[in-house]
Amino acid sequence: MADIVKENLTDREYKYGFETVIETDCFPMGLSEDVVNKIADKRNDPQFVRDFRLKAYRYWLTLKEPTWADVRHPKIDFQGIRYYSAPKSKPDGASGPASLADIDPELIETFNKLGIPLGEQKRLTGVAIDVVFDSVSVGTSHQEELAAAGVIFCSLTEAIHKHPEIVEKYLGTVVPYKDNYYAALNSAVFTDGSFVYIPKGVRCPLDLSTYFRINAKETGQFERTLIVAEAGSYVSYLEGCTAPMRDENQLHAAVVELITHDSAEIKYSTVQNWYAGDKEGRGGIYNFVTKRGLCQGANSKISWTQVESGSSITWKYPSVILKGDNSSGEFYSVALTNNRMQADTGTKMVHIGKNTSSRIISKGISCDQSRNTYRGQVKIFPSAENARNFSQCDSMLVGDQCTANTHPYIEVKNKSAIVEHEATTSKISGDQIFYMKSRGVDEEGAVSLLLHGFCKDVFKTLPLEFSIEAVKLLEMKLEGSVG
Amino acid sequence: MLEIKNLHASVDGKEILSGLSLKVNAGEVHAIMGPNGSGKSTLSKVLAGHPDYAVTSGQVEFEVNLRMKNVFDMAPEERARNGIFLAFQYPVEIPGVPNSAFLKASYNAICKHQGAKEASEESFQKILIEKCKLLNMDEKFIDREVNVAFSGGEKKRNEILQMAVIQPRLAFLDETDSGLDVDSLRIVGEGVNKLRKKDNAVVLVTHYQRILNYIVPDFVHVLYKGRIIKTGGKELALEIEANGYDQILKNFQN
Numbered sequence: 001m002a003d004i005v006k007e008n009l010t011d012r013e014y015k016y017g018f019e020t021v022i023e024t025d026c027f028p029m030g031l032s033e034d035v036v037n038k039i040a041d042k043r044n045d046p047q048f049v050r051d052f053r054l055k056a057y058r059y060w061l062t063l064k065e066p067t068w069a070d071v072r073h074p075k076i077d078f079q080g081i082r083y084y085s086a087p088k089s090k091p092d093g094a095s096g097p098a099s100l101a102d103i104d105p106e107l108i109e110t111f112n113k114l115g116i117p118l119g120e121q122k123r124l125t126g127v128a129i130d131v132v133f134d135s136v137s138v139g140t141s142h143q144e145e146l147a148a149a150g151v152i153f154c155s156l157t158e159a160i161h162k163h164p165e166i167v168e169k170y171l172g173t174v175v176p177y178k179d180n181y182y183a184a185l186n187s188a189v190f191t192d193g194s195f196v197y198i199p200k201g202v203r204c205p206l207d208l209s210t211y212f213r214i215n216a217k218e219t220g221q222f223e224r225t226l227i228v229a230e231a232g233s234y235v236s237y238l239e240g241c242t243a244p245m246r247d248e249n250q251l252h253a254a255v256v257e258l259i260t261h262d263s264a265e266i267k268y269s270t271v272q273n274w275y276a277g278d279k280e281g282r283g284g285i286y287n288f289v290t291k292r293g294l295c296q297g298a299n300s301k302i303s304w305t306q307v308e309s310g311s312s313i314t315w316k317y318p319s320v321i322l323k324g325d326n327s328s329g330e331f332y333s334v335a336l337t338n339n340r341m342q343a344d345t346g347t348k349m350v351h352i353g354k355n356t357s358s359r360i361i362s363k364g365i366s367c368d369q370s371r372n373t374y375r376g377q378v379k380i381f382p383s384a385e386n387a388r389n390f391s392q393c394d395s396m397l398v399g400d401q402c403t404a405n406t407h408p409y410i411e412v413k414n415k416s417a418i419v420e421h422e423a424t425t426s427k428i429s430g431d432q433i434f435y436m437k438s439r440g441v442d443e444e445g446a447v448s449l450l451l452h453g454f455c456k457d458v459f460k461t462l463p464l465e466f467s468i469e470a471v472k473l474l475e476m477k478l479e480g481s482v483g
Numbered sequence: 484m485l486e487i488k489n490l491h492a493s494v495d496g497k498e499i500l501s502g503l504s505l506k507v508n509a510g511e512v513h514a515i516m517g518p519n520g521s522g523k524s525t526l527s528k529v530l531a532g533h534p535d536y537a538v539t540s541g542q543v544e545f546e547v548n549l550r551m552k553n554v555f556d557m558a559p560e561e562r563a564r565n566g567i568f569l570a571f572q573y574p575v576e577i578p579g580v581p582n583s584a585f586l587k588a589s590y591n592a593i594c595k596h597q598g599a600k601e602a603s604e605e606s607f608q609k610i611l612i613e614k615c616k617l618l619n620m621d622e623k624f625i626d627r628e629v630n631v632a633f634s635g636g637e638k639k640r641n642e643i644l645q646m647a648v649i650q651p652r653l654a655f656l657d658e659t660d661s662g663l664d665v666d667s668l669r670i671v672g673e674g675v676n677k678l679r680k681k682d683n684a685v686v687l688v689t690h691y692q693r694i695l696n697y698i699v700p701d702f703v704h705v706l707y708k709g710r711i712i713k714t715g716g717k718e719l720a721l722e723i724e725a726n727g728y729d730q731i732l733k734n735f736q737n
Contacts, residue, residue: 453580
């Protein structure tokens with residue numbers, strides 16, 4: 001197939017790679033207890049948040065960076081990062097613009113370029129959007145419509161001030177600050193993120209969406225998202241991410257916590273397209289994220305769907321703790337790596353309650369010289385009578401220089417459990433592409449057929465608004481590598 | 484409709500075709516025979532545009548809209564859209580992709596090229612079922628992944644199903660009969676016959692005379708060292724079957 005593999009993907013531009021020139025209010029580089037306090041000051045944090053930060057920071061100091069993931073990178077200089085950056089367009093840096101009208105026009109232009117219109121007249125129908133730019137949320141749409149249903153959807157900062165009782169009750173309960181190195185760091189310095197509260201029995205009338213954008217140089221993004229679904233409620237939440245192209249690596253260490261009470265359901269979808277670095281692996285985002293959901297109530301359900309196509313390194317395991325009886329957890333993932341990207345991603349399904357079930361569908365596509373690892377854990381507690389798990393982990397290799405690994409960990413402590421694991425590895429070859437071409441299908445069509453064939457079980461779980469964009473993104477990346 | 488003139492082609496720097504010439508008119512059936520390594524499969528691959536094969540000289544023209552056009556100016560997918568079809572000697576497996584999706588993409592790409600309306604999901608399903616019936620094939624073929632876990636015979640029959648859907652003007656069948664049992668051979672042979680029309684042509688590349696009992700050729704060519712060294716009628720195939728290539732090669736070398 002030598003000749004068939006021709007142009008490389010990075011010749012096509014990362015179309016979100018531009019930088020916005022905007023006045024920012026940012027901290028000097030470095031991290032100390034003083035910086036943590038300054039972040040709390042800047043944001044006017046209530047005491048419980050400040051205490052949470054300080055405890056986390058002191059704990060973080062005692063930790064060492066984890067090394068078990070199958071990724072390689074130079075040591076991160078945590079003193080070489082800025083821990084706060086906000087667009088300077090409003091008088092009070094803390095709580096975000098009072099309305100969309102207060103947003104800097106430069107910022108509106110940025111999001112227009114990204115295809116995320118903030119202006120009232122251009123809003124997407126049926127989707128409410130919160131937008132996080134560097135460290136702060138810059139605006140949330142459809143507020144009235146959501147308020148009428150009793151749904152709270154705002155920046156975490158706003159929630160801390162307006163609904164401190166809910167935040168205090170849940171913050172750090174699913175991902176405690178002691179959970180891991182990056183979760184501890186995030187707990188100390190988190191700036192913004194989204195907050196969602198769905199009251200009892202409410203089916204959220206709109207899909208909720210947050211768009212994350214890293215803009216400032218040498219700045220880390222440490223957002224934190226908290227979603228609480230009360231008994232019998234339902235919400236579908238979408239998340240998208242991009243960043244400018246830069247030669248240096250930037251750190252993104254987010255924490256996401258989901259809680260479902262009795263019979264509630266949260267569907268969480270991510271399309272991650274952070275800048276992935278250039279062909280030689282220079283620059284790109286280190287995406288070290290802790291995402292976890294807790295099925296607290298009986299019959300509740302949490303479903304993660306992720307399309308991971310960016311970041312130079314991804315370290316991410318969206319997990320579900322199945323505590324409530326009959327609760328269920330799902331993880332659907334497509335992770336595409338090319339050039340020198342590295343992804344170590346998967347999930348953890350922890351079965352505690354009776355009759356709990358989980359389903360894992362993971363599709364890894366590795367191209368060029370990238371490394372793509374699935375790492376997953378299924379844990380059945382002694383209390384989890386009749387637990388059921390099904391895992392399917394498929395890898396697709398493009399070319400002969402990439403690496404794909406699968407590390408399933410299974411721990412069963414109850415004899416009634418049924419745990420199934422299936423795995424396959426396949427290869428895209430130039431001969432397959434030629435075969436399809438000889439039937440009149442062009443390269444674009446051939447790649448699309450292959451991609452849909454490989455990922456159909458994941459694509460069908462994506463919300464419609466997202467799937468077209470996400471699939472296009474993957475097709476473009478894959479086409480460059482298959483050639 | 485096809486004219487090959489003095490074609491030279493090589494793979495990995497080694498010349499395989501050395502001055503091959505061949506003319507095929509609409510409505511004709513040609514059989515190309517020849518000992519192993521004579522260049523039969525290379526000819527198929529070069530016509531379809533496989534990137535591993537380099538054409539060093541010569542020309543190949545194919546009639547498109549009543550005009551002879553240089554085949555080498557067309558990308559592999561354009562050749563297919565203009566009516567050239569290659570049934571592969573070793574059909575490629577495409578895991579995850581159902582036959583129906585593959586065939587639909589192919590059919591619609593060709594319709595689009597010819598300015599015809601693309602088929603909807605339902606109407607295409609009807610076309611597929613109709614073609615399966617025509618070729619005496621199980622409808623289950625439609626939903627299976629392209630060539631994955633197919634037996635040798637099923638793969639070859641799947642090629643003919645593709646041919647039936649695409650309806651090419653020039654079908655180049657590269658050892659489609661190899662590895663087929665008697666029943667499969669009959670199904671494939673009868674299938675190809677049903678697809679014959681006065682405005683399309685078939686070129687069979689084969690080692691064996693037996694498929695020619697079903698698809699009767701107008702011309703039989705003997706390919707040797709990258710050139711056609713002898714052309715005759717259907718009786719030439721019978722002669723080769725009976726006596727082998729020895730006498731023909733001897734006459735050629737003298």
